[in-house]
Amino acid sequence: MSLSVLLLLLLVSSVQAAFYGLVVNYYPNSNGFSRGTLYYKLSNSFCIYNLPYSIGGESLVLNKVNEESNGGPCQTEGILTRIFSSNSIFPIPVSGLSWISGIKNGIVSFTAQAVVDLRFRSDTGSANTSPQTTIIPAVRVPSNCARNFNLLMFDPDGDVVKCRNGNMSLSECAPCTPPSVLSLSPSSCTLSFSPTNSSNEGPYAVQLMMEDFPRETITLTETGGTQTTLTTNDAIGKIPVQFVLIVDPAVPSCTEGLFLPMFLPPTPAHGAQFFTNVNETLQITISAQALNSTISELLFSGPYTVNKTQTGPGQFTLTWTPSATEAGQSHPVCFVVQAIFGANKYQSELRCVIVRAGNASNTTSPTLLPAISTTTPPINTPVYVAGLKMTLTSLGNLFQSDQDALLNQVKQVLDSYGLPEGITLRIRSIQPQVAVTAAPANATT
Ligand SMILES: *[C@@H]1O[C@H](CO)[C@@H](O)[C@H](O)[C@H]1NC(C)=O
Ligand SMILES: *[C@@H]1O[C@H](CO)[C@@H](O)[C@H](O)[C@H]1NC(C)=O
Ligand SMILES: *[C@@H]1O[C@H](CO)[C@@H](O)[C@H](O)[C@H]1NC(C)=O
Ligand SMILES: *[C@@H]1O[C@H](CO)[C@@H](O)[C@H](O)[C@H]1NC(C)=O
Ligand SMILES: *[C@@H]1O[C@H](CO)[C@@H](O)[C@H](O)[C@H]1NC(C)=O
Ligand SMILES: *[C@@H]1O[C@H](CO)[C@@H](O)[C@H](O)[C@H]1NC(C)=O
Ligand SMILES: *[C@@H]1O[C@H](CO)[C@@H](O)[C@H](O)[C@H]1NC(C)=O
Numbered sequence: 001m002s003l004s005v006l007l008l009l010l011l012v013s014s015v016q017a018a019f020y021g022l023v024v025n026y027y028p029n030s031n032g033f034s035r036g037t038l039y040y041k042l043s044n045s046f047c048i049y050n051l052p053y054s055i056g057g058e059s060l061v062l063n064k065v066n067e068e069s070n071g072g073p074c075q076t077e078g079i080l081t082r083i084f085s086s087n088s089i090f091p092i093p094v095s096g097l098s099w100i101s102g103i104k105n106g107i108v109s110f111t112a113q114a115v116v117d118l119r120f121r122s123d124t125g126s127a128n129t130s131p132q133t134t135i136i137p138a139v140r141v142p143s144n145c146a147r148n149f150n151l152l153m154f155d156p157d158g159d160v161v162k163c164r165n166g167n168m169s170l171s172e173c174a175p176c177t178p179p180s181v182l183s184l185s186p187s188s189c190t191l192s193f194s195p196t197n198s199s200n201e202g203p204y205a206v207q208l209m210m211e212d213f214p215r216e217t218i219t220l221t222e223t224g225g226t227q228t229t230l231t232t233n234d235a236i237g238k239i240p241v242q243f244v245l246i247v248d249p250a251v252p253s254c255t256e257g258l259f260l261p262m263f264l265p266p267t268p269a270h271g272a273q274f275f276t277n278v279n280e281t282l283q284i285t286i287s288a289q290a291l292n293s294t295i296s297e298l299l300f301s302g303p304y305t306v307n308k309t310q311t312g313p314g315q316f317t318l319t320w321t322p323s324a325t326e327a328g329q330s331h332p333v334c335f336v337v338q339a340i341f342g343a344n345k346y347q348s349e350l351r352c353v354i355v356r357a358g359n360a361s362n363t364t365s366p367t368l369l370p371a372i373s374t375t376t377p378p379i380n381t382p383v384y385v386a387g388l389k390m391t392l393t394s395l396g397n398l399f400q401s402d403q404d405a406l407l408n409q410v411k412q413v414l415d416s417y418g419l420p421e422g423i424t425l426r427i428r429s430i431q432p433q434v435a436v437t438a439a440p441a442n443a444t445t
Contacts, residue, residue, distance in 0.1 A: 017046055018045040018097075018098060018101065019043070019044060019097045019099045019100065019110045020075075020137035020138060020243065021043045021137050021205075021243035022042055022043070023041040023135060023242070024038060024039065024040055024041075024112075024114045024130070025039040025041075025130055025132050025133070025134070025239060025331075026039070026114070026129065027039075027129055027130075027329055028118060028126065028127035028128065028129060029081070034118060034223070035081070035082070036116065036118060036127070037079060037080065037081040037325075038079070038080045038114075038116070039078075039303075039331075040060060040077065040078040040079075040080070041076070041134055041301060042062065042077075043074065043075040043136075043137030044073065044076075044137075046073075047064055047067050047076065048074075049063070049064065060078035060080055061078060061079075062077065063076060063077050063078070063304035065304045065306070066136075066300050068137075068299055068338075073244075074137070075136065076304070077303065097110045098110065099205050099244075100203060103204060104179070104203060104247075105204050105205060106175065107175065107177065107207065109174060111172070111173050111174040112173070112207075112242060113170070113172050113240060114130075114237070114238060115237050116128075119220035119222050120220065120221040120222075121157075121218055122218045122219045122220075122221070123214060123215075123216065123218045128157060128237050129156045129157050130155075130210075130212065130237050131153060131154065131210045132152070132154045132156065132332045132354065133152045133153060133189075133210055133241055133352075134301040134302060134332040134333070134334050135241060135301060135334055136301045136334060137301075138243065138244040138246055139243065139244075139245055139336065139347065140245075140338075140345060140346070141247060141248065142247075142248045142249065142254065143195070143200060143201050143250050145254035145260070146193065146194055147193045148190050148191070148192050149182075149191040149192075150352075151190070151208075151210075152270075152334060154330065154354050155212050156329075156330050157212065158215070159212035159213055159214060160212070160213045161210060161211070161213075162187055163184060163189035163208050163209070163210050164184070164186055164209055165178045165184065165207065166207040166208065173242075178206070179204035179245060181193055181196055181245075181247060182204070182206065182245065191206070191245075193245075198250065200247055201247045201248065201249060202247060203246050204245045204246075206244070208241040208242070209241070210238065210239050210241055211235035211237065211239075212236050213235055214234075216232065217231050217232065248344065248345065249344065251346065252292075253292070256348070257289055258291050258292045259290060259292045259293045259339070259341060259344075260293075260339070260347070261288040261289065261290040261295055261339045261348040263287065263348055263349070264287040264288060264289055264314075266285050266287065267285070267288070267351070268284060268351070270350075270351045271353070271354075272354075273355075273356065274354070274356065276321075276355065278326070278327050278357055279321060280322075281319050281320070281321045282319065282321070282322075283317055284317065284353065285316075286315075286316040286318065286337065287314060287316075288337035288348055290339040292341065293339035293344075293346055294340055294341065295313060295338070295339045296339060297310075297337075297338050298335055298337055299335065299336050299337075299338055300318060300333060300334065300336075301332075301333070301334045302318070302331060302332065302355070303320060303331050305321070305323070306318050306319070306320045306333060307319045307320075314337065318333065320355055322355075322357030326357040327358065327359040328358075328359060329356070329357055330354050330356040330357075331355050331356075331357075332352055332353075332355075333352065333353050334350060334351065334353075335351055335352075336350050
């Protein structure tokens, strides 16, 4: 018998760490409908690794994702792969942990819930994968600046994903009062902050739920044969997205690049997708500048196996080498660059990308994936090859060195849009026009 619906709450015990939020992502196991992997991103006021976090009696080992310097919050990741042996609902009691003190929207105790559905989907022929998202523990905005926080919303099954505020009668939070300073656009999962006055400065708890909806009416089948029909209005699963928004004192200028760091090329665009094979290292280069403050660090959230290095002022690299257990999975990585000026901390906008781990033993070559939108087709649809055709005119002959320089410039621009490492560019024809095509490194074009 397989599990149809699992309700889970997180049991957190002991220790006076203060809570900074939680995100849960879920992948079913590819060869069965009763096994899956849960990815928990837990944020606290300091790093805790081996405390008795337990879910349904199983303890969760926590690994550090990223810790802000000078006593800032720490995010850890716990990965739980388990066999679910019944189709009952598991409510798990919650105790112990409180949000950081002084939360302006009055949230004190931590409550969260996710619903994972392991039944066979008629449209995809497998169990559901949750929407994939993440967020850093604390995002900041000065009280006098407008800002949109675009949460990453990506669904590997190609479902429609929507966000909403948590609902107390569904035990998704308690209470669920949303921050008065944010307005939510459910279909894009954008949280908009408008300039406000100093009375609204301080920390807020954001408690969202992200849900995936089928694009057509589908049936879900349990191993026993029982079927349930879902329409496009019925969520298949839901995951919690909880974090802290800090409204800081007003900044002298809201213009990006002065006090608030501004991203520069080749930083990937929000929503860019990267592909790398198991055991192959993916590198994401992030560059930012701030003329009137000092860039202090890169804050990120993603798989705990992602490494961060600083290569220069405002220059950072994230590297990730997926392991075999991640083959076929897409994981979210979100980041901001933070700067300091006196006691003030200033953040760049939030950007998120998707990193997909391929199976190197597959003979098909890696493909470039389409940019994310709410209408993204299933990521495992076989072939996407992005091509670029451009025509350049030149007054004189182009020497080989000119051609190389030109190709290099085009490649840098493409890299800044998040195209994978190792793409190759070739000049297809020289006269009377120069056309350039882009293709995956080992594709034959
Ligand atoms: C919260 O959930 C309950 C129970 O499903 C529902 O009746 C109510 O409308 C929901 N509240 C909101 C604000 O959506
Ligand atoms: C600040 O804005 C709030 C509305 O968000 C308003 O109620 C309050 O009076 C304002 N305070 C000051 C000092 O202007
Ligand atoms: C990845 O590396 C591990 C350990 O070196 C090895 O066992 C495995 O076969 C490799 N997998 C692939 C797909 O190359
Ligand atoms: C930012 O710095 C520049 C020079 O470093 C200075 O001229 C300018 O006044 C500063 N801007 C603000 C708003 O302080
Ligand atoms: C990340 O850092 C760990 C520990 O320093 C190291 O073992 C691992 O090889 C690094 N991974 C990458 C992709 O650089
Ligand atoms: C990866 O490829 C190997 C060999 O073709 C296969 O046995 C394995 O199931 C594949 N894994 C995934 C996740 O596709
Ligand atoms: C490998 O190929 C198989 C069969 O074509 C496909 O089902 C699987 O998703 C591929 N794995 C990856 C990681 O792309």
